[in-house]
Amino acid sequence: MSTSLASTLGLLLCLAPALVHAVEIVRPLWARWVVNWVLPFFAPGLPRPTKALTRDDQIAMLDAALDAAPSDKAPAGADYIFLILFEQRQGAIAFIAVAAGVIYGLSLPVSDRHALHLVFGIMACLFAIVNANHAGVPVLGHHPRISHNGRNVGLVFAPLWAAVTVLNYLGFAASTG
Numbered sequence: 001m002s003t004s005l006a007s008t009l010g011l012l013l014c015l016a017p018a019l020v021h022a023v024e025i026v027r028p029l030w031a032r033w034v035v036n037w038v039l040p041f042f043a044p045g046l047p048r049p050t051k052a053l054t055r056d057d058q059i060a061m062l063d064a065a066l067d068a069a070p071s072d073k074a075p076a077g078a079d080y081i082f083l084i085l086f087e088q089r090q091g092a093i094a095f096i097a098v099a100a101g102v103i104y105g106l107s108l109p110v111s112d113r114h115a116l117h118l119v120f121g122i123m124a125c126l127f128a129i130v131n132a133n134h135a136g137v138p139v140l141g142h143h144p145r146i147s148h149n150g151r152n153v154g155l156v157f158a159p160l161w162a163a164v165t166v167l168n169y170l171g172f173a174a175s176t177g
Helices: 003-025 027-036 055-068 071-106 114-134 148-176
Strands: none
Touching: 003 027, 003 071, 003 114, 003 148, 027 055, 027 071, 055 071, 071 114, 114 148
16 A cells, blocks of 8 residues: 555545534534434444434433432533533534544645644544443443443444554654655
């Protein structure tokens, strides 16, 4: 594989999170589209409309979480629910920024892509570690509620993000050498 191809693939594969999650900038509850129509493939299985979460289901789940907070801690509970949805939107914003960087980076010669490969290589490496953690490798923290499909996502995406890390490393090496 040429260094130019490795650089280009390393950048292009970093578009994936924005393609999946960018819409969540508008409405963080639209993450249910991923839950309903993507994650079932990791069961493995096919999406079933009868098992799909609705917006009303999500609101009921959030309300149940709010109701579960001790009454003297209700404001903190409300802030926690707010923060979860706020972070969902900020994650979408970050993925859109990454996509903008990728699109810009593709217009540059390989020799000028070093900063992008550094940032995206670090991102991909951390994505690989987090996905490996979800798959059962005890590194980089602890997720207390990994679902069956979430574990399978980790099994699939840890190697993918490891490969993207390598591609960005090769692109970085080519752009600084």
